[in-house]
Amino acid sequence: MIYTCTLNPSVDYVVEAQQIELGKLNRATKTAYFPGGKGINVSRVLKRLHVHNVALGFIGGFTGQFIADELKREHILTDFIAVPGQTRLNIKLKGEKETEINGAGPIISDEHKEALIAKIKQLKKGDILVLAGSLPPSVDDTFYVTMIEEAKKRRVSVVVDTSGNALKQAIAYEPFLLKPNQTELGELFGTHIHSRHQIIEYGKKLIDNGVQHVIVSLAGDGAILFHKDVILIAQAPKGIVKNSVGAGDSMVAGFLAAYVNEASLEEAFRYSVAAGSATAFSEDLCTEEEVHRLLGEVNITRMEDRV
Numbered sequence: 675m676i677y678t679c680t681l682n683p684s685v686d687y688v689v690e691a692q693q694i695e696l697g698k699l700n701r702a703t704k705t706a707y708f709p710g711g712k713g714i715n716v717s718r719v720l721k722r723l724h725v726h727n728v729a730l731g732f733i734g735g736f737t738g739q740f741i742a743d744e745l746k747r748e749h750i751l752t753d754f755i756a757v758p759g760q761t762r763l764n765i766k767l768k769g770e771k772e773t774e775i776n777g778a779g780p781i782i783s784d785e786h787k788e789a790l791i792a793k794i795k796q797l798k799k800g801d802i803l804v805l806a807g808s809l810p811p812s813v814d815d816t817f818y819v820t821m822i823e824e825a826k827k828r829r830v831s832v833v834v835d836t837s838g839n840a841l842k843q844a845i846a847y848e849p850f851l852l853k854p855n856q857t858e859l860g861e862l863f864g865t866h867i868h869s870r871h872q873i874i875e876y877g878k879k880l881i882d883n884g885v886q887h888v889i890v891s892l893a894g895d896g897a898i899l900f901h902k903d904v905i906l907i908a909q910a911p912k913g914i915v916k917n918s919v920g921a922g923d924s925m926v927a928g929f930l931a932a933y934v935n936e937a938s939l940e941e942a943f944r945y946s947v948a949a950g951s952a953t954a955f956s957e958d959l960c961t962e963e964e965v966h967r968l969l970g971e972v973n974i975t976r977m978e979d980r981v
């Protein structure tokens with residue numbers, strides 16, 4: 675079974691306006707609410723690709739209830755821990771550019787943290803645990819390490835899609851998959867990445883440190899996959915971007931969906947990039963139909979074998 679864990683879910687409030695001027699009254703042309711947070715997005719895309727999964731994490735208040743209701747409506751299994759306070763509301767402004775304002779999230783007590791660890795202790799060999807998104811302010815960034823340690827004791831494969839220190843600490847545990855974007859890859863090594871050459875250099879370093887698969891996502895420029903001696907470079911399909919929120923999460927879901935269906939590495943990567951782009955070209959997350967439509971448009975080349 676695949677479990678996703680979103681410590682800090684969100685209701686994503688998408689607001690479209692022709693132009694947005696700070697300090698003025700702006701009128702929206704369109705608004706929408708989506709259940710969000712990175713792990714929840716992974717769960718929603720997995721489900722659309724017919725892969726059963728369970729969404730774990732902390733939810734609270736009317737915003738948390740909205741998430742639980744929406745996932746139920748989509749027939750996604752959940753095992754959330756209800757906490758006092760409100761799940762955050764993240765604003766996604768779509769004017770000439772995309773601007774995001776993400777909330778902080780509720781306070782999580784030690785008792786609730788322990789309740790989540792108890793759920794991780796129930797996982798079994800062969801399960802996959804996806805740890806995705808930021809931590810609420812009251813949760814120390816070593817909390818991911820605690821979860822990873824419990825998962826690894828039980829031979830559960832761990833996927834990590836977060837940033838900052840939490841991501842850095844995860845590397846020592848040789849996760850199954852990391853999906854940093856270019857900025858996050860640079861942050862991992864305390865640098866800014868400006869060239870393809872640097873992406874290759876630092877991607878290889880992650881593999882040399884024991885990470886099993888690394889996908890560096892490059893938005894409209896596609897992605898690069900690293901695994902053992904293999905480096906695959908994908909060009910993203912071209913299209914009109916409607917909402918890139920969740921594109922990275924869709925990549926993780928696409929890769930896992932193909933992996934559990936025993937696709938080859940190249941096919942899993944193709945599926946991953948198609949899912950990311952299908953989400954970028956959609957208002958909500960991708961549909962299976964759109965992913966399949968884009969598969970043939972993902973061009974993958976192999977870099978010569980690593981020495």
Ligand SMILES: Nc1ncnc2c1ncn2[C@@H]1O[C@H](COP(=O)(O)OP(=O)(O)OP(=O)(O)O)[C@@H](O)[C@H]1O
Pocket residue numbers: 854855891892893894895896897910911912913915918919920921922923924925946947948949950951952954
């Ligand atoms: N403009 C675009 N055109 C085509 N594909 C895109 C575009 N933006 C994103 N994608 C697809 O989505 C994938 C992930 O995008 P990106 O690198 O922006 O992830 P991210 O930074 O993790 O995003 P997020 O945090 O919003 O989920 C890309 O590798 C690509 O396949």
Ligand SMILES: O=P(O)(O)OC[C@@]1(O)O[C@H](CO)[C@@H](O)[C@@H]1O
Pocket residue numbers: 682684686709710711712715764776806807808809919920921922923
């Ligand atoms: O604040 P975090 O946890 O880093 O990111 C949260 C978030 O921006 O990520 C998802 C898209 O990847 C959105 O659904 C959500 O609002």
